[in-house]
Amino acid sequence: MLTDAYGVILSVNPGVEPHSGYPPKALIGRRITCLDVDPLHGNIRLAVAHCVERLRPWRGVLLCRRADGRLIHQDGVFQPLGTGRDEPLRLLVTLHDVTDLCQQAQYDHALLQRFQGTLAQLPGVVFQLREDVRGELDFLYLSDGMGVLAGLSPSLVMQRADALLERMHAEDRAALTTSLAQSSVSLEPWILEFRVETFDGLRWFEGRARPSRRRDGSTLWDGLMLDITARKQEEQRTQQLVSTDMLTGALNRRAFFDFGEALRARAARQGYAVPLAMLDLDHFKRLNDTYGHAVGDLALQAFAATCRDCLRPYDLFARIGGEEFVVMLVDTPLDEAWGVLDRLRTTVEAIELEMADTTLRITVSLGLAVLPPEGSLDLALSQADQALYRAKHEGRNRLAGAPNVPRVRRDARP
Numbered sequence: 001m002l003t004d005a006y007g008v009i010l011s012v013n014p015g016v017e018p019h020s021g022y023p024p025k026a027l028i029g030r031r032i033t034c035l036d037v038d039p040l041h042g043n044i045r046l047a048v049a050h051c052v053e054r055l056r057p058w059r060g061v062l063l064c065r066r067a068d069g070r071l072i073h074q075d076g077v078f079q080p081l082g083t084g085r086d087e088p089l090r091l092l093v094t095l096h097d098v099t100d101l102c103q104q105a106q107y108d109h110a111l112l113q114r115f116q117g118t119l120a121q122l123p124g125v126v127f128q129l130r131e132d133v134r135g136e137l138d139f140l141y142l143s144d145g146m147g148v149l150a151g152l153s154p155s156l157v158m159q160r161a162d163a164l165l166e167r168m169h170a171e172d173r174a175a176l177t178t179s180l181a182q183s184s185v186s187l188e189p190w191i192l193e194f195r196v197e198t199f200d201g202l203r204w205f206e207g208r209a210r211p212s213r214r215r216d217g218s219t220l221w222d223g224l225m226l227d228i229t230a231r232k233q234e235e236q237r238t239q240q241l242v243s244t245d246m247l248t249g250a251l252n253r254r255a256f257f258d259f260g261e262a263l264r265a266r267a268a269r270q271g272y273a274v275p276l277a278m279l280d281l282d283h284f285k286r287l288n289d290t291y292g293h294a295v296g297d298l299a300l301q302a303f304a305a306t307c308r309d310c311l312r313p314y315d316l317f318a319r320i321g322g323e324e325f326v327v328m329l330v331d332t333p334l335d336e337a338w339g340v341l342d343r344l345r346t347t348v349e350a351i352e353l354e355m356a357d358t359t360l361r362i363t364v365s366l367g368l369a370v371l372p373p374e375g376s377l378d379l380a381l382s383q384a385d386q387a388l389y390r391a392k393h394e395g396r397n398r399l400a401g402a403p404n405v406p407r408v409r410r411d412a413r414p
């Protein structure tokens with residue numbers, strides 16, 4: 001349709017009737033603002049003013065009222081014509097009914113809002129992660145759970161995936177790289193448990209996602225991260241219960257063979273030997289018989305606590321029999337092992353168990369063997385046991401080495 005500079009309709013094409021409901025004749029001579037749902041303040045008035053003042057086209061969505069009163073959305077284009085000096089200014093106006101499109105957009109928007117509301121309520125983080133062909137990772141989407149669970153703003157992590165990766169536990173970061181690479185090649189689901197440093201300390205997460213390959217060669221994972229800290233703590237408590245000797249707090253026999261085997265495999269891979277010692281309290285039957293089983297228990301507890309103090313947290317220390325213990329010294333050269341165990345022996349010797357009318361002392365005998373890189377744990381244990389037997393035989397309260405474990409004097413100092 002064509003209007004003058006005041007928006008008065010000069011001519012219309014017949015197509016105006018189906019979507020406005022007005023016969024063309026009924027519109028000629030009226031202001032075009034009569035089509036607007038709000039003739040005084042609506043967008044049609046603004047569009048006309050814009051074109052007249054700036055002599056530039058205007059485009060936008062107009063909310064109009066049809067002749068039958070029904071509201072419709074129109075995509076309106078207002079184009080100024082005749083902008084020369086002698087020509088009167090006219091406006092060429094085209095209107096397209098986009099009501100269906102707008103309703104669809106409103107519906108989609110409402111759906112999206114509901115969907116995002118639901119995502120925000122989930123006890124986890126919904127994410128979409130992309131790995132491009134150069135192996136660079138970036139999050140295309142992260143739900144608000146990222147902020148709630150890890151204290152990291154989703155938009156920050158979307159800008160820079162490293163903001164999350166840098167907070168991951170170093171061991172888990174390596175596992176993440178490996179597991180994503182495997183999932184990307186095989187297109188098998190990705191699953192990983194990992195730790196993240198959050199505002200609330202170190203927390204455990206479980207990530208699960210399905211990969212898909214995109215046309216540009218990148219891989220896209222759609223998935224979920226859940227906070228599994230409570231479950232992990234429970235698992236750790238249970239694991240501790242089943243692997244710990246209740247009386248002394250040392251690892252029990254079963255745990256020793258589990259962890260010892262893992263330690264053996266790691267040492268074999270890395271090609272180093274592990275010193276291994278058997279420890280047995282001396283004349284323990286006599287102590288039990290003289291002072292009673294309860295005092296014997298106290299002695300075992302004091303002994304185990306002393307051993308823990310003398311060893312490093314990552315050495316393996318376990319009670320494998322009544323008053324029999326075993327130690328595996330991690331990352332320790334054999335000559336140092338002599339020194340460590342000698343110090344342990346003398347520290348045990350210095351334990352004073354205060355009784356009502358006396359002070360009890362205990363001693364320990366030790367047998368040292370070595371688990372070579374390709375050796376067997378059972379064989380090393382039996383060699384340590386034979387060395388222990390020799391220590392007992394030679395008078396107790398001493399450290400003896402298996403035949404293949406020569407004593408190195410310089411490190412045998414207390």
Ligand SMILES: Nc1nc2c(ncn2[C@@H]2O[C@H](COP(=O)(O)OP(=O)(O)OP(=O)(O)O)[C@@H](O)[C@H]2O)c(=O)[nH]1
Nearest residue numbers: 280281282283284285286288293296297322323392
């Ligand atoms: N109090 C207490 N005693 C235990 C426990 N487990 C084993 N024993 C006792 O430890 C003693 C071990 O005695 P033996 O194997 O004869 O050895 P020993 O008396 O220490 O003699 P040597 O090893 O030759 O110095 C036995 O009397 C067991 O009953 C325990 O959990 N608590």
